[in-house]
Amino acid sequence: MAWQLGAKTELGRRALTDRGFRLWALALAHVAVAFALTLVFPLWLLLLGPLVLGVPHIASDLRFLVARPPAPLTRRVITYALWPLAAMTVLRLSATLGGPYLPEAELALGGAAILTVIWLTNARRSWRIGLALVLTATIAWALSAPDAALLGFAHLHNLVAVGLWCWLAARGGPGHHAWTFGLAVAVAIVALLSGALDATLTAGFSEPAAGLDAQTMALTMAPFAEPVVALRWVAAFAFAQAVHYAVWIRLMPQRMSGRQPPPTWRRTLEGWRRDLGTPALLGLAALTLSFVVAALFDAVASRHAYLTAALFHGWIELAVAGGLLAAARGLEPRS
Numbered sequence: 001m002a003w004q005l006g007a008k009t010e011l012g013r014r015a016l017t018d019r020g021f022r023l024w025a026l027a028l029a030h031v032a033v034a035f036a037l038t039l040v041f042p043l044w045l046l047l048l049g050p051l052v053l054g055v056p057h058i059a060s061d062l063r064f065l066v067a068r069p070p071a072p073l074t075r076r077v078i079t080y081a082l083w084p085l086a087a088m089t090v091l092r093l094s095a096t097l098g099g100p101y102l103p104e105a106e107l108a109l110g111g112a113a114i115l116t117v118i119w120l121t122n123a124r125r126s127w128r129i130g131l132a133l134v135l136t137a138t139i140a141w142a143l144s145a146p147d148a149a150l151l152g153f154a155h156l157h158n159l160v161a162v163g164l165w166c167w168l169a170a171r172g173g174p175g176h177h178a179w180t181f182g183l184a185v186a187v188a189i190v191a192l193l194s195g196a197l198d199a200t201l202t203a204g205f206s207e208p209a210a211g212l213d214a215q216t217m218a219l220t221m222a223p224f225a226e227p228v229v230a231l232r233w234v235a236a237f238a239f240a241q242a243v244h245y246a247v248w249i250r251l252m253p254q255r256m257s258g259r260q261p262p263p264t265w266r267r268t269l270e271g272w273r274r275d276l277g278t279p280a281l282l283g284l285a286a287l288t289l290s291f292v293v294a295a296l297f298d299a300v301a302s303r304h305a306y307l308t309a310a311l312f313h314g315w316i317e318l319a320v321a322g323g324l325l326a327a328a329r330g331l332e333p334r335s
Contacts, residue, residue: 023169027181027251034242035188039200042238043209046217047303049238051295053245054306055288058313059276060248064256065320067275070168073323077120081113081319085312092311103146110153110315111139117323131326151221155233157314158240159185160321161247167324169255185243192236198228201235210299 037045064070069078088109095101118131142149162185169178191197205214218230221237253268273281294302 023251023254024178024180026254027165027169027178027246028184030246030250031181031184031188031243034239034246037242038192038204038235038239039197040204041209042201042204042235043207043212043214043217045238045242046234047209047212047299049241049245050303050306050310051291051299052288053249054310055284055291057245057248058310059272059281059284060252061313061316063272063275064248064252065316068256069320070324072327073117073121073320077117077323078316078320080120081116081316082312084109084112084116085315088315089309089312092308096308103150104143106311107139107142107146107149110318111135113315114319114322117319118326121323121326123326128326131322135322148224151223153314154221155237155240157317158237158244160314160317161244162240164317164321164324165247165251165255169251185240188239189236192239193232195228195232197235198232201231205231205234210295212300212303 034045066075066078066082069075088106091099091102091105091109115132115135118135119128121128162182166178166182169181192201208214214231214234215227217234218225218227222230222233225233253271276284291302291306294305
């Protein structure tokens with residue numbers, strides 16, 4: 001219906017016929033909505049985003065990075081990277097049940113997943129060795145302060161999705177359309193961190209959201225900063241997380257549909273069923289519902305449970321980004 005209404009305007013008609021322009025317009029619209037929600041309801045955005053959109057966005061993550069990885073990567077290569085990430089998830093779940101918390105092991109396993117994809121790409125051997133050395137040095141440096149490194153990863157991984165979408169979208173259309181989206185995200189984050197919007201953010205953070213309060217989030221997302229600065233970082237995270245969800249739930253399916261007209265809901269659902277299978281699709285729907293129902297009793301605990309289970313997905317995004325970077329320098333036949 002939205003596209004039918006839009007078709008009555010000149011811009012709407014162009015969006016229907018020009019796929020690159022439609023992706024650009026959708027991307028900027030999502031940036032604007034995420035920015036507005038961050039200013040007015042930052043805590044609710046942080047609470048409800050993971051509970052309602054978390055599982056669907058991970059499903060899209062798996063669909064477009066594992067089931068249908070971007071060329072020249074293959075499903076076999078990405079599947080190998082899932083093993084260390086499965087071990088990482090088990091370690092974190094064990095920690096929540098009373099086992100030891102091992103941030104060093106999480107970093108090592110995440111680095112192993114990225115290294116696996118880089119090494120198994122059919123890229124020039126010298127380039128793969130160079131990237132592997134840089135990655136190994138980075139992980140070694142991160143191991144000197146593992147908690148800080150994991151916090152940095154939490155902030156960074158939201159932007160990795162933005163970069164992946166810009167890269168993939170630029171392949172199939174005008175590059176300036178795709179990278180304008182990345183620029184808009186960067187400008188919004190700079191605006192939030194600059195302090196120019198502190199008065200608005202203070203009002204937005206004034207009331208807790210079903211038990212999720214500003215002080216707790218500030219200590220979690222920016223323990224290194226003074227209270228006012230910490231709230232800026234929390235706001236930047238809330239905005240980047242909302243954009244991250246938009247990329248995987250709305251923008252990536254539009255980019256990967258391969259059709260010039262906008263896909264219908266029926267065609268979109270059929271694509272999900274084809275790529276993931278009906279049982280997996282029903283299971284993901286049930287999992288989403290379970291987090292929502294659990295949130296009715298303890299929203300903060302339900303959010304925490306989701307974030308613990310979802311730890312692995314950001315490393316998949318980094319692994320695919322590493323594989324695409326490796327392949328960017330050219331491929332060579334394997335002997």
